[in-house]
Amino acid sequence: MKNLPQQSPRRTVLAVAAIVYLCCIIGAMAPVAYSAAPEPVRIENFVSVFSPDVVHKSASFAQIVEYAKDIGLASIRVGIRWDNAQPLPGVYNWKTFDAKVEIANRAGLKVHGLITRTPFWAESRSPSALKTPRPKDLAAFVAAAVERYNGDGKNDALGSDGKPLLVEAWEINHEQDYKRVWDSANPPADYALVYREAVAAGRAVDPRIPVMTGGLSARATTNYPRQVFANLDPEDLSGFLPVHLYRLPDSPESAVGSRYSKQTFLERIFEFKRDVFDVYAPGTNMRLWVAAIGWPSWPTPPLPTTAYVTDDDQANYLVRTMVLALSTQMVEGLAIACDFVDDSVCSDPPWTHTGVVRSDGTKKPSYFAMKTAIAMLRGADYAGADYLGPHNYALHFQRDDTTVTVLWNASHLGTSTASQVEVAAGDLSALQIFDRDGRRLDPQLKDERVILTLTGSPLYLLRQGIEVVPSPVVAPDRLSGSPGDEITLKVQLLNPFSHSLKGTFTLDLPPGWAAEEVSKPYDLAPLGLAVLDFTVTVPPAAQTGELELTGKMAGEKGISTVTAAWLSLAKTKVVTNFESGLVGWNMTASNAKGSVELSTEATPSGCPAARITMWPDLEASSRIVQITRPVSLPVEGEPKGLGLWVKGDDSGCQINYQVVDRYGERFVVIAAQPIDWTGWKYISAPIEHFASHSGTNANGVIDYPVSFQSVMVSCRASYVPEKVEILIDEIVATYE
Numbered sequence: 001m002k003n004l005p006q007q008s009p010r011r012t013v014l015a016v017a018a019i020v021y022l023c024c025i026i027g028a029m030a031p032v033a034y035s036a037a038p039e040p041v042r043i044e045n046f047v048s049v050f051s052p053d054v055v056h057k058s059a060s061f062a063q064i065v066e067y068a069k070d071i072g073l074a075s076i077r078v079g080i081r082w083d084n085a086q087p088l089p090g091v092y093n094w095k096t097f098d099a100k101v102e103i104a105n106r107a108g109l110k111v112h113g114l115i116t117r118t119p120f121w122a123e124s125r126s127p128s129a130l131k132t133p134r135p136k137d138l139a140a141f142v143a144a145a146v147e148r149y150n151g152d153g154k155n156d157a158l159g160s161d162g163k164p165l166l167v168e169a170w171e172i173n174h175e176q177d178y179k180r181v182w183d184s185a186n187p188p189a190d191y192a193l194v195y196r197e198a199v200a201a202g203r204a205v206d207p208r209i210p211v212m213t214g215g216l217s218a219r220a221t222t223n224y225p226r227q228v229f230a231n232l233d234p235e236d237l238s239g240f241l242p243v244h245l246y247r248l249p250d251s252p253e254s255a256v257g258s259r260y261s262k263q264t265f266l267e268r269i270f271e272f273k274r275d276v277f278d279v280y281a282p283g284t285n286m287r288l289w290v291a292a293i294g295w296p297s298w299p300t301p302p303l304p305t306t307a308y309v310t311d312d313d314q315a316n317y318l319v320r321t322m323v324l325a326l327s328t329q330m331v332e333g334l335a336i337a338c339d340f341v342d343d344s345v346c347s348d349p350p351w352t353h354t355g356v357v358r359s360d361g362t363k364k365p366s367y368f369a370m371k372t373a374i375a376m377l378r379g380a381d382y383a384g385a386d387y388l389g390p391h392n393y394a395l396h397f398q399r400d401d402t403t404v405t406v407l408w409n410a411s412h413l414g415t416s417t418a419s420q421v422e423v424a425a426g427d428l429s430a431l432q433i434f435d436r437d438g439r440r441l442d443p444q445l446k447d448e449r450v451i452l453t454l455t456g457s458p459l460y461l462l463r464q465g466i467e468v469v470p471s472p473v474v475a476p477d478r479l480s481g482s483p484g485d486e487i488t489l490k491v492q493l494l495n496p497f498s499h500s501l502k503g504t505f506t507l508d509l510p511p512g513w514a515a516e517e518v519s520k521p522y523d524l525a526p527l528g529l530a531v532l533d534f535t536v537t538v539p540p541a542a543q544t545g546e547l548e549l550t551g552k553m554a555g556e557k558g559i560s561t562v563t564a565a566w567l568s569l570a571k572t573k574v575v576t577n578f579e580s581g582l583v584g585w586n587m588t589a590s591n592a593k594g595s596v597e598l599s600t601e602a603t604p605s606g607c608p609a610a611r612i613t614m615w616p617d618l619e620a621s622s623r624i625v626q627i628t629r630p631v632s633l634p635v636e637g638e639p640k641g642l643g644l645w646v647k648g649d650d651s652g653c654q655i656n657y658q659v660v661d662r663y664g665e666r667f668v669v670i671a672a673q674p675i676d677w678t679g680w681k682y683i684s685a686p687i688e689h690f691a692s693h694s695g696t697n698a699n700g701v702i703d704y705p706v707s708f709q710s711v712m713v714s715c716r717a718s719y720v721p722e723k724v725e726i727l728i729d730e731i732v733a734t735y736e
Contacts, residue, residue, distance in 0.1 A: 059339070080145070086119060112171065142199075241286065273529050296349070315365040315368075318336065376406075376462075384471055436457045476566055480567075514536070623715040636733065655712075660709050668690060
């Protein structure tokens, strides 16, 4: 790399510092900390690489460690197969894991151990818990592993130089919310029982070493960890919840994805904070540990499948994810999958191409982009953000007297466009601008301001003499509605700092709009989260389309403008409702028992609603209850999409609708994923964002006119409740 800003020797040493979530715990107890001043998370202690417990193919483990060290990573997540390390009771074989730990330790990387694969002799044989470990056997193995790699001088593993081999933290299992990984009658409660004994055994040996729950799969909703936490005491928790937040092929800012989530990366973080930590571990400094994230990439289109992104997009998404995560201070660490090198350990496409190095050893753009991000932000603390217009990001990090601002453009619709902005230049003698890959750019100046063109590729702006207002991080609400509606905005504020934030949030409403209250106070403790509800009346003459609502946060140190919500306003026409009961509707179920009946409880439309109830087959991977019109209903004109009112049950399932075009091609559209609310909520989704298509002339082109055919409740998460119950009000077509 060249043209990167110079770092002092003191900061260079930080490249091999222990990952923050480990450093915070060494010398302290492992349970979650009750503290008003959480330790700040910095990039040099933040990013790691995930190296699973399988044979390396296109690159050796030593080469992967060398790549990690060159980029500037602090740690590596290394898998250890219990069935190999303890093939029989009392018989241990640590050789393979010892070798990896020594390679990583000697390179200055901290090791985070991941325990997987229950040996046959330790499997529970009860009918309600197949292939899951007996708690006492796993606890004994955890105790042995903690003792061997804690460096306390007692039964330590020693490297070839006679120095102890060190593992700084342990994780119990991998994606245990999947049935194929954890097969029992009550997965969350059974896992909690096993984990409780394992963490107690580890602490009995060395309370400094955290023993964490396993990383949840990307499909996991908050239902699974809530059920696990409900069966644990706060003192059982390590302080970190590992999760896998894959989003392929969607950007971190996108909310229109169809595979893993229809939430933005920020919304996912806020959801775990709001629905898990603040409910089951209130008053603690619990954070997420993003134990695996990545995007499979290909140099240029055409891409092998829709799960892939281009190499450039992979680089942009990884950097933007890192910066967004750091801005919340709710993510303690982030591990890049899968082993840094294409085709190294992950055997199935598209995972074979999530590396930042190709299998032939050539480095992808993401390699240099990550190296640049770590160099730019080393030693810097998150300081705040500026509003530079819709979809523009400007996140500030402070290092001594230098403000490092990371800027880019990306929308919640999954797109990035060129956007020209102006920002204060500060001290001109200290002004520096770098592109994503560390190349220095010449500044374009106008009246002591810098003119920048923002795209999806991040820029770094280094300035001095800049005032930054510390303010909460906001996850903008996203709503759909029509002119004349009364809507409720939920503005979520998160304090990312180690000091409290107090102030007033005020909505900026367009002319003619009204609200019961336009201003509400907030008082946030460190890492505190608040949800402010605003009831807003949209005037009948309001312009349709995608509308940004902004707000101002007036705090003790200044005023900040933010995007409060994105509101999709569309004209609507009723397609069908249940005023005539369920005549003309059929119900079918797959891998579930289901029922549909008329409900007479109050609805937004004033008409009766359809109550859909599902009793899922907990052994299946996909469960569906569908209500269908055997004779599909014509939809007038060329609608943008369909919308419906749904009374949710916080089940984590999803709502799909299906339309048929003029040639018989069927399009399934995900309207809401997951169902993470209770009470009534209006949801809608464009037809063009369909998740699948089939049938006659299945070319993926929507040939109007279309007809409405069905609504389905689909539960694909690995853990779902025993009963799912939602209500559906009238179904409408939405138009531009």
